[in-house]
Amino acid sequence: MHPRCRSTTIEAxxxxxxxxxxxxxxxxxxxxxxxxxxxxxxxxxxxxxVGGGELTGGGESGIIKPITIEAINECASDEVLxxxxxxxxxxxxxxQGTLRDYDEVKIVRIPPDKxxxxxxxxxxxxxxxxxxxxxLEINEAALGGMSKxxxxxxxxxxNYTAAMSLEEAIIHECGxxxxxxxxxxxxxxxxxxxxxxxxxxxxxxxxxDKKSLKDLAxxxxxxxxxxxxxxxxxxxxxxxxxxxxxxxxxALYDKYIS
Numbered sequence: 001m002h003p004r005c006r007s008t009t010i011e012a013x014x015x016x017x018x019x020x021x022x023x024x025x026x027x028x029x030x031x032x033x034x035x036x037x038x039x040x041x042x043x044x045x046x047x048x049x050v051g052g053g054e055l056t057g058g059g060e061s062g063i064i065k066p067i068t069i070e071a072i073n074e075c076a077s078d079e080v081l082x083x084x085x086x087x088x089x090x091x092x093x094x095x096q097g098t099l100r101d102y103d104e105v106k107i108v109r110i111p112p113d114k115x116x117x118x119x120x121x122x123x124x125x126x127x128x129x130x131x132x133x134x135x136l137e138i139n140e141a142a143l144g145g146m147s148k149x150x151x152x153x154x155x156x157x158x159n160y161t162a163a164m165s166l167e168e169a170i171i172h173e174c175g176x177x178x179x180x181x182x183x184x185x186x187x188x189x190x191x192x193x194x195x196x197x198x199x200x201x202x203x204x205x206x207x208x209d210k211k212s213l214k215d216l217a218x219x220x221x222x223x224x225x226x227x228x229x230x231x232x233x234x235x236x237x238x239x240x241x242x243x244x245x246x247x248x249x250x251a252l253y254d255k256y257i258s
Contacts, residue, residue, distance in 0.1 A: 066100045068090075092171060101181055102177060107137075108122075120169050151166045236257060
């Protein structure tokens with residue numbers, strides 16, 4: 001500081017301490033003050049008390065509209081994406097409470113991966129200084145011109161993923177969207193790096209059998225063993241179905257999807 005300096009000092013509170021504290025916020029319905037967690041962001045407050053779900057997505061204001069059936073219908077002709085598939089996508093996003101978690105739904109052509117596998121759907125988070133733009137990408141190469149019945153049969157015959165239908169494939173993507181919920185791109189990128197690193201492949205502390213999360217993910221699906229992010233999404237499919245997963249995987253799931 002220097003003479004006539006206009007800077008000031010404030011306390012520095014650790015994230016651990018912030019989680020234990022509360023602060024005051026205005027109830028938008030009653031106008032009265034109420035207490036909320038001290039680390040609650042504006043987006044989280046808006047989602048809980050105004051928008052009916054955590055507010056996510058890009059844009060200057062950060063306020064977005066939920067995905068509509070009209071938006072899904074307009075993303076492709078019925079010849080490219082059947083009406084039944086479009087309706088299934090919308091109704092599943094709605095039942096999962098993730099219509100506000102996506103900024104856009106669009107048809108793309110996703111090339112096969114190094115093993116020759118073709119992604120049917122993909123949740124893409126675009127890099128941004130603030131909150132990412134989250135897009136549900138539908139692979140025309142996989143769904144183009146197919147009926148829902150054929151798509152469902154395709155999943156039933158595929159042992160790679162836990163998803164057994166188009167609905168469950170969408171639920172897998174909803175798992176990704178819920179991990180992204182309320183996070184800046186920097187926060188998401190940091191978590192993605194952790195979930196794709198040693199924490200997923202190293203032996204779990206305290207386990208006598210020295211198994212890793214990746215080892216346990218084999219009980220969910222082969223796809224779940226790819227990395228921690230895909231493991232969470234695959235676990236979301238099993239849990240949404242009413243199934244159970246190993247306790248260590250459940251702890252991982254609960255950490256990122258509440």
